[in-house]
Amino acid sequence: MPLISVIIPYYNTPLNALKRCIHPFLTQSYEEVEVILVDDCSTQQYSQSITELISTAKTSMMLAKTPHNGGQNYARHTGIRMARGTYIAFLDSDDYYDMTEFEKVIDVVRLQESRLYCFNAVAVDATGKELYMENIAHEVSGSSPMKQSIRKAAALWNWVIDANLFKQNSLNTSLRIGEDLVSIIPILANADNVIPINAAPYRYVQHLSSMMKRADTEDRAMLIKGFDTMLNEHQHELAPYRDEIEWQAIWHILFWEPLQILQQQPHMATRYYRQARAWMDNVFPQWRQNPYLLTDSLAQETRFHLITKGHYMVYRTLHSVTSLIHNIQS
Structure with missing residues (x-):
C-alpha cells in the first residue's frame, strides 16, 4: 500500500503544463507514492495522450474521469475514493513539485506519525522564476500549532492529510471561489496534531488569467x-x-x-x-x-x-x- 496518494484533478489544462506537472512521476520511481489523475470532463481531447504517457510511468499512476464536469473538489472526491494511500496530498494540474523537496516530505511522513503535515510553497512565474515563498510551516510551528493552522490555512495543496479524515469531512463542491478554504478548515479541526515540515516542494505557478482573476x-x-x-x-x-x-x-x-x-x-x-x-x-x-x-x-x-x-x-x-x-x- 502506498504511503501517499497524490491527487491531480484537471480540466482543459494545457497539455504542456500537465506534462510538466506529472513529469517527475513518469521518469522516476517513487515506491511510496501513487498518483491519481482525474479528468473533470475536459473538452480538450487528450485522454489518449495521457493514457500513453502514464502507461510507462516509473511511479504508480492511474487515470480517472468524472461523469460530468463538477469542479475541482468534485474531481478531487473521485480521486479520494480511488486512493489507496495512508495519506492524501493534492497537486493542481498547472503546478508542480520540486521533487528534491518533496522527498523530504515523504521522509518525515514515513518517520513521524501524525494525522496532518504541512509544508511550504514557492510562487513562480510561467518560466519557473521564483517570486516569493509561502512559509506556512514556519507560521504554524509555534505554541498553538492547530490554532495557527486553522488561522493561516487557505489551500488544500500544502497539506498531507490522513485519508481517514475524509471519511468525516467531505470537500465543498458548491463554490468556484474559496472551496479550498471552507474544505480545509473542518479537516484541520478534526485532526489532533500537525507536524510542520521544513521543506518547500510545491511550485505554485501564477497566471494573469487565473480563475481567481476571472x-x-x-x-x-x-x-x-x-x-x-x-x-x-x-x-x-x-x-x-x-x-x-x-x-x-x-x-x-x-x-x-x-x-x-x-x-x-x-x-x-x-x-x-x-x-x-x-x-x-x-x-x-x-x-x-x-x-x-x-x-x-x-x-x-x-x-x-x-x-x-x-x-x-x-x-x-x-x-x-x-x-x-x-x-x-x-
Missing part, C-alpha cells in the same frame, strides 16, 4: 454561503477555534474578496460590501475585537484598514497615486 462578484459572494455551510455542519469541531475562524472571515470576506472586486469590477464593490458587512455583523458580532486584528502584521496595513471599513474610494485614490509615483520613479 471570477465575478456573484462567485465571490458565494464564499459567504460556503462559510454558512461550514459553520452549520461543523459547529462542534469548530467551536474551540472561534477566533481563528472569525479571523479567516475578516480576512477573506471583508478584505481579500473586496480587494479583488475593486481591481476587476469596482462598480460592484459597494453592493458586495453591504452584503458582507451585514453577514459579518450577524454571524460574528464581536469581530472588531478579534485578537488577530492587533497581532497580525497584515492587519496593520493601510489598505487592510481602508477596505475592511468600506472606504473603497479612498483606497482606490491612494492606490492610483501610489502607482503613479512608482511609475514616475521607475
